[in-house]
Amino acid sequence: MALQFHNTLSGRVEEFQPLEDLKVRMYTCGPTVYDFAHIGNFRTFVFQDILRRHLKYRGYQVNQVMNLTDVDDRTIANSQAAGVPLRDYTAKFIEAFQADRDLLGLDPPERLVRATDHIEPMVRLIETLVQKGFAYESDGSYYFRVKNFSDYGKLSKIDFSGIKDGARVDTDKYDKADARDFVLWKAAKEGEPCWETALGSGRPGWHIECSVMAMTYLGETIDIHSGGSDLVFPHHENEIAQSEAATGKPFARFWLHAEHLIVNGGKMSKSLGNFYTLRDLIALGYPPTAIRYLLASVPYRKPLNFSLEGLQQARQAIERLRNFHYRLTTQKFPAGQNSDLQAKARAGAEAFGQALDDNLNTAEALGAIFNLVRDGNTAMDAGEFRDGDRAAFLDALERWDMIFAVLDDRDYDKLKKYGLVKEEPSVVRLEADLREAGGGNGAGRVTLGEQEIERLVSERNHARQNRNFARADQIRDELLDAGVILEDTRNETRWKRK
RNA sequence: GGCGCGGUACCCAAGUGGUAAGGGAGAGGUCUGCAAAACCUUUAUGCGACGGUUCGAUUCCGUCCCGCGCCUCCA
Incomplete structure (x- = not known):
């Protein structure tokens, strides 16, 4: 099956081909850095990461x-409330965003760009729009004249016939000629950050930044533009209007939109206060890989029901994959080959690749890999797995993880690295604390270092060999209280x- | 009202004109000093409702019900 994506522009799933051979020019709408992003935002960013990883694959x-939208009403309001200059205020949340990206295993884009670093090209684009009759000035602000752009609405399919032309409305606290018109440049207001430009003193409207940054770095026609479904209108519709009015060329060929994260039946959003x-x-104890898995597990065009229970399920699912990976890399198998098994492994790898080709059907891709896990485990338990089969399974699993990126437990x-876990205490103190606390009652769970854990595991196994089960069980309980689970197998303790 | 997404087992969630992937949880089993973990097996005559087309529909068509999102703050 050819690689295909749902294109919002056509409303259909279409075969994907870049404009220029194998080069994909992709613009993705990032966050407004007025606060920490919530995981609803990250649903979209994880989708974009899966998209870029699969394209590369x-x-x-x-x-x-x-x-990075680093100037808008909220950003200004929050920075002023905090008494911090805008640039410093947003720098803090850009840093936080980068840390969150890293925690979630999102590959960095080739360029991460700030709106306020592109004021000049924005001004030039607005000037071009004025020259071509697509923009006008009013009280020092500039607006896009929607009625002059006949394709307006082609992305969102919104019918504007009900809106009266020429009605003078005051939305967004600025005057414009037509209710549909949107602001390109906002005249400076007392006490707000502004830039001195050829257009006068002011700041850019929201939409213009994306048109400019996309075209600056990727050219006038890009292959993929993506973001959350709430950006379809007005943001992306307006980007199309600005860009195509200026260049006369198609702005983006494929528009991909991620559906929202739903929590308790409603969209997760800052204004509703229902966000994490x-x-x-992480503070509740959920590992970043489990969060990534959950966000990636539902195909991007479906609303994703978020719950803590779902996160727990994701964590368990990852465990199953990691356990299989561990078996594959450590268990001893008889020499030889089992060609039937290897065929299954290859078929599994093929299946998940095809699932992703089909508009990034991550759920189906997961099904494919878990089938492979079961086949592998069953063969191992039955003694039918051979050393020569290892590579085929490992290859399939690791290829899969090039997309999902949850196998490696770097959590x-x-x-x-980001100071989100407690310092490791010494084992001596730990044991003392545990005894004092009567075996640890959960108050202030302590974290053990690897060496301490290894030492206790080894001590326990000595005790077991000497049939000192009381001591062995005591150590097991202590480790459990410290959040360490032991797994006794025939040959070793993991x-x-x- | 317009546009869009959805309603599949206890929970999450794929999918197909030919009789329902996968994960979690539950149950049973294997292993084990005990336990845990791990692994295996198992769990929807059923896919919102009612009609229609068809040899056959959860899948196509029609009508209807319900949930959610967007309609100039929003990933």
Whole structure:
């Protein structure tokens, strides 16, 4: 099956081909950095990450530009409330965004660009629109004249016939000639940040930044433009109007929109107060990979029901994959080959690739990999798995993880890097604390270092060999209280963090 | 009202004109000093409702019900 995506512009699933051989020019709408992003925002960013990873997996060269909206009403309001200059205020949340991206395993885009670094080209684009009769000035602000752009509405399919032409309305606190017109440039207001430009003193409207940054770095026609479904109108509709009015060329060929995260039956949003940030969930003890898995597990065009129970389910699912990966890399198998098994592994890899080709059907891709896990485990348990089969399964699993990126448990390291886990205590203190607390009653769960854990595991196994089960069980309980689960197998004791 | 997404087992969630992937949870089993973990097996005559087309529909058509999103703050 050919690679295909649902294109909002046509309303259909279409075969994807870049404009220029294997080069994909992709623009993705990033966050407005007025606060921490919540995981509803990250649903879209995870989708975009899956998209770019799959494109690369299929051999395309991806050139992705992601914007950071670092000036708008909310950003200004919040920075003023905090008494911090706009640039410093947004820098803090850009940093937080980068950390969250890293925690979620999102590959960095080729360019991450800030709106306020592109004021000059925005001004030039607005000037072009004025010259071509698509924009006008009013009280120092500039507006896009929608009635002059006949394609307006082609993305969102919104019918504007009911809106009266020429009605003078005051939305957004600025005057414009037509209710549909939208602001390109806002005249400076007392006490707000502004830029001195050829258009006068002011700041850019929201939509113009994306048109400018996309065209600056990717050219007048790009292959893919994506964002959340709430951006279809007005944001993306307006981007099309601005860009195509200026250039006379198609702005973006494929428009991909992610559906929202739903929580308790409604969209997760800041204004409803029903949101979690990544840090909130980490503080509740959920690992970033589980969050990534959950966000990636539902195909992007479907609303995703978010719940803590769902996160727990995601965590368990990842465990199953990691356990299989662990078996594959560590267990001893008889020499030889089992060609039937290897065929299954290859078929599994083929199946998940095809699932992703089909408009990024991540749910089906998951099904494919879990089938492979079961086939592998069953063969291992039955003694039919051979050493020569290892590579085929490992290859399939690792290829799969090039997209999903949840196999490698780097959570703990990353959390430490960003100071999101407690310091490791010494084992001596731990044991003392545990005894004092009567075996640890959950108050202030402590975190053990690997060496301490290994030492306790080894001590326990000595005790077991000497049939000192009381001591062995005591150590097991202590480790469990410290969040370490032991797994006794025939040959060894494996441990992992809860 | 317009546009869009959805209604599949206890929960999450794929999918197909030919009789329902996968994950979680539950149950049973294997293993084990015990336990846990791990692994295996198992769980929808049923896919919002009612009609229609068809040899056959959850899948196509029609009508209807319900949930959600967008309609100039919003990933």
